[in-house]
Amino acid sequence: MVFYRAPTTQNFKYLLIYSRVMEKGVALLSGGIDSPVAINLMKERLDIIAVHFHQLPLTDEKEVEKVKELVKVLQVKKVYLIPFVEVLKILTEKCHHKNYYILSKIVMFQTAAIVAKKEDAKYLITGENLAQVSSQTLQNLTTITKNVGMEIFRPVLTFDKQEIINMAKKAGTYDISKGPEICSLLGPKDPATRANPEEIRRDLEQLDLPKLLEESLNKAEILSF
Numbered sequence: 279m280v281f282y283r284a285p286t287t288q289n290f291k292y293l294l295i296y297s298r299v300m301e302k303g304v305a306l307l308s309g310g311i312d313s314p315v316a317i318n319l320m321k322e323r324l325d326i327i328a329v330h331f332h333q334l335p336l337t338d339e340k341e342v343e344k345v346k347e348l349v350k351v352l353q354v355k356k357v358y359l360i361p362f363v364e365v366l367k368i369l370t371e372k373c374h375h376k377n378y379y380i381l382s383k384i385v386m387f388q389t390a391a392i393v394a395k396k397e398d399a400k401y402l403i404t405g406e407n408l409a410q411v412s413s414q415t416l417q418n419l420t421t422i423t424k425n426v427g428m429e430i431f432r433p434v435l436t437f438d439k440q441e442i443i444n445m446a447k448k449a450g451t452y453d454i455s456k457g458p459e460i461c462s463l464l465g466p467k468d469p470a471t472r473a474n475p476e477e478i479r480r481d482l483e484q485l486d487l488p489k490l491l492e493e494s495l496n497k498a499e500i501l502s503f
Contacts (some may be wrong), residue, residue, distance in 0.1 A: 300325040302399035303431065304390045307357070309344045312434055313405030314451040315442050317352050319433040320403050325396050328354045329390050331362035336464075344454060351450050351502065358393055359499040362386070365490050367465050373481035376470040379413035380422060381481055387426040389491045394428060402430045407437065417472045424475065425482065 303324035305317045317326055330345045342359055349357045369381050383406075390402050406414050413422070423430055434442055446452035 282359070287342070289330040291495055296410055301401070302327060302397055303393075303403050304329055304394040304397065304399045305354075306331075306386060306390055306405070307345060307348065307354075308405070309341055309348070309455060311446050311452065311455045312407050312442055314348050314352060314455055315394060315430075315445045315449060316403055316405040316433045317354065318451070319429060321352065321354070324403070325352050326352075326403065327393065327399060328352075328357040329354050329360060329386075330357060331360050331386050331389070333363050334361060335367070336363055339444065346501070347454050349501075351454065354503070356397075356500070356502050358495075359501065360389065360494050362389075362494055365494055368485060368490065370464050372484040374470075374477060375466045376468060377473055377478060377481055378465050379469050380418050380473045383413050383422050384425045384478075385487065385491065386484075387422065387428075387430070388487065389495065391426060391428050392491060392495060395408035400429065402426070402428050404430060404432055405434055406432050407434050407439075407442065413469070417473050418470070421473050421475050421478055425478070448450060456483040 301324055303320060304327050304362060305313065307313050307317065307328040307330045309330075317328065320326060328345075328349055330342070332342050332345075334342065343360070345357070365385055366382055369378055369385070373381055387402060387404075393399070394402065406419060408414060408419070413419075419432075433494070434445075437445075443452060446455060
């Protein structure tokens with residue numbers, strides 16, 4: 279830190295001028311309303327890299343185009359577009375289907391953690407909001423966190439939906455984000471709201487995660503703006 283003395287018409291004032299390099303965070307960006315708001319809340323504090331896990335060819339290109347538009351509005355400089363259908367299909371084949379949403383979030387976080395290591399980022403960011411959907415009950419969020427080896431920021435965790443919508447409108451992301459989401463394509467009709475952590479552990483052990491996640495990352499499209 280360096281102090282400079284700046285003259286005024288009255289007297290001299292001390293101005294504290296400092297410089298710092300922002301630490302990096304990797305944000306999970308869906309096409310929904312919550313995650314863009316989470317990024318917008320954090321972008322003045324962290325240099326954010328976004329990751330989006332798309333479901334092409336089960337969906338069409340509109341999913342990815344929507345995310346590209348959000349990234350530009352949020353002024354995120356880099357995004358990983360990661361194909362994830364094969365990973366999600368294996369979850370439905372080898373694991374308890376009721377745990378799909380918790381497991382899919384865990385493996386997304388674990389993939390984002392690999393990206394974070396590549397990018398020298400220290401934090402993960404998500405738009406999870408307490409009890410909005412099945413994977414976001416307090417117990418399930420705790421289970422997810424315990425299966426991820428990085429600090430996770432959840433800046434919209436306790437806001438209600440209307441508050442998040444208002445913030446999305448202010449950020450300029452609402453009109454892009456609104457509309458149906460497609461995260462439930464392979465999900466169960468009756469998802470677990472209070473998942474058994476031991477069962478989750480056994481489900482994850484059925485998977486060759488390092489191989490699966492690296493294969494998806496090797497196919498990722500990386501865009502810089």
